[in-house]
Amino acid sequence: MKLNKEIKNRIDQYFENITPEELYFKAIGYGFKEEVDIEIDNQSFKNVGQNFYCSNSDTSLDANDMESLLLAT
Structure with missing residues (x-):
């Protein structure tokens, strides 16, 4: 799944x-299991x-620019 720059920035900021x-606590709320039997x-x-990770090329799409979107015909 490719994300545009705005969505990438929102995820990074989060x-x-x-x-x-x-x-x-969010992970536990989504069903991830807590392992409490670890001896440390x-x-x-x-x-x-x-x-x-830094990609060698910018593969994002500008969803506001219809020219940059690939459309099926």
Whole structure:
């Protein structure tokens, strides 16, 4: 599924502005299972970094511009 730039920006803003706690409770509300039987005592953890995907080309469509939309005939 290809998204236009406006929708991509809205999704990015949503995840930039939601706290981990809010996201956790939303996920549980949508039916994700909470695993509470994990033993984490005396284990070391690494910090997780951010990874970004950057496409080599812009494949978005401007839904406001009928010329840029492919239409079946």
